[in-house]
Amino acid sequence: MLKGIKLKIYPNARQKQQLAWMFGNDRFVWNEMLNLINQRYKNNPSLKVLSAYDMNYLLKPLKQEYDFLKESDSSSLQVVTNNLYQAWLMFFKKKHGRPKFHSRKAYKQSYTGKSATIKVANARYMKIPKLGIVKTSKTNLLNDCKIKRYTVEHSPNGNYYLSLQVEFENQKLNKTGKVVGIDLGVHDLAITSDGVKYSKLQFKNLDKKARLWQRKYNKRLHNVKNIVATHNHDKSRLYDIEVEDFTNWQKARKNKAKLQAKITNKRNDELHKITTKLVKQYDVIVIENLKSKNMMKNHNLANVVSSNAWYTFKSMLEYKCNWYGKQLVIVDPKNTSRICSDCGKKNHEFDGLTQAQWLSTRNWTCPYCHKNHDRDINASLNILNRGLKQLNIQ
Numbered sequence: 318m319l320k321g322i323k324l325k326i327y328p329n330a331r332q333k334q335q336l337a338w339m340f341g342n343d344r345f346v347w348n349e350m351l352n353l354i355n356q357r358y359k360n361n362p363s364l365k366v367l368s369a370y371d372m373n374y375l376l377k378p379l380k381q382e383y384d385f386l387k388e389s390d391s392s393s394l395q396v397v398t399n400n401l402y403q404a405w406l407m408f409f410k411k412k413h414g415r416p417k418f419h420s421r422k423a424y425k426q427s428y429t430g431k432s433a434t435i436k437v438a439n440a441r442y443m444k445i446p447k448l449g450i451v452k453t454s455k456t457n458l459l460n461d462c463k464i465k466r467y468t469v470e471h472s473p474n475g476n477y478y479l480s481l482q483v484e485f486e487n488q489k490l491n492k493t494g495k496v497v498g499i500d501l502g503v504h505d506l507a508i509t510s511d512g513v514k515y516s517k518l519q520f521k522n523l524d525k526k527a528r529l530w531q532r533k534y535n536k537r538l539h540n541v542k543n544i545v546a547t548h549n550h551d552k553s554r555l556y557d558i559e560v561e562d563f564t565n566w567q568k569a570r571k572n573k574a575k576l577q578a579k580i581t582n583k584r585n586d587e588l589h590k591i592t593t594k595l596v597k598q599y600d601v602i603v604i605e606n607l608k609s610k611n612m613m614k615n616h617n618l619a620n621v622v623s624s625n626a627w628y629t630f631k632s633m634l635e636y637k638c639n640w641y642g643k644q645l646v647i648v649d650p651k652n653t654s655r656i657c658s659d660c661g662k663k664n665h666e667f668d669g670l671t672q673a674q675w676l677s678t679r680n681w682t683c684p685y686c687h688k689n690h691d692r693d694i695n696a697s698l699n700i701l702n703r704g705l706k707q708l709n710i711q
């Protein structure tokens with residue numbers, strides 16, 4: 318099954334220059350081939366029009382003659398010859414006018430390629446043939462698929478876009494008839510109403526290294542700023558210096574960024590495994606609305622990391638349910654941890670607790686029906702019940 322995905326991309330100055338060449342090369346190849354076909358027809362009207370295959374064969378000598386064609390993704394030139402051949406077929410079927418030359422001014426700035434080497438390089442970075450690594454958005458959409466075709470476009474609004482035609486395998490998963498509620502926890506990443514706990518994703522060694530380089534970076538940058546300020550303040554100086562003249566803090570920044578990217582990749586791999594498993598296992602998945610979930614007041618690092626993981630977890634569930642024919646239901650999280658999932662009453666014993674006391678309450682007994690609850694499993698059961706109510710199943 319094929320789907321179209323459009324991403325915004327952010328090429329750097331060199332890549333923009335390269336793209337301008339590539340757009341121009343597509344137009345050049347179209348015009349050269351069209352000219353050749355027209356000439357052949359003039360010389361001998363009984364000759365058959367060149368097929369895409371014939372034209373692809375001619376691309377080789379053309380590239381030798383015009384060196385700049387080597388700047389292009391070669392699969393894009395084959396897309397051009399194929400398009401030109403299709404245009405002739407349409408003309409012969411009288412469905413379309415005779416193929417025309419593409420003018421520099423009127424023709425759109427884009428090219429389409431088919432090379433299999435295009436891929437996700439890193440979260441939010443694509444590796445595009447001939448261009449290298451290009452910054453983009455939302456690469457997580459591309460995890461379980463194969464890219465068949467891609468078009469890079471410089472839109473008249475000034476933005477650059479990458480449109481992908483991608484193929485997904487196993488589109489619809491089998492129905493299992495099962496439903497689940499999931500609580501996103503503080504102690505664990507996620508807890509299901511079936512009592513399964515997915516522990517928090519931790520990469521202790523990498524985290525330690527990343528924090529170390531973060532500290533080195535802060536310290537080195539701070540020192541360099543002091544040196545620069547002192548130097549540039551000195552009236553006897555011969556010239557000004559800049560922070561960019563020093564490389565050791567830049568090295569620390571690179572190391573820090575590399576380690577952080579590694580952690581993100583590892584974390585996303587784990588989240589992919591968990592969300593794929595859940596979507597396979599259940600037909601309906603109910604989770605809380607993260608926007609109104611009471612995020613911890615103290616914004617320490619651990620909490621930021623876990624809320625980032627929650628958002629990624631939710632977005633993966635969203636698109637996987639969509640792709641695989643399952644349903645994701647989002648419910649209001651209010652009091653899901655404080656209501657007894659058995660009798661439905663709110664436990665007011667928690668009302669006066671501090672945040673820390675409340676978070677450390679792992680088990681409790683309902684004062685009304687005396688049922689003993691694991692805090693998180695109880696919450697996920699409440700989430701499930703709310704979801705089913707919303708769907709009018711219960």
Ligand SMILES: [Zn+2]
Binds near residue numbers: 658659661686687
């Ligand atoms: Zn109860």
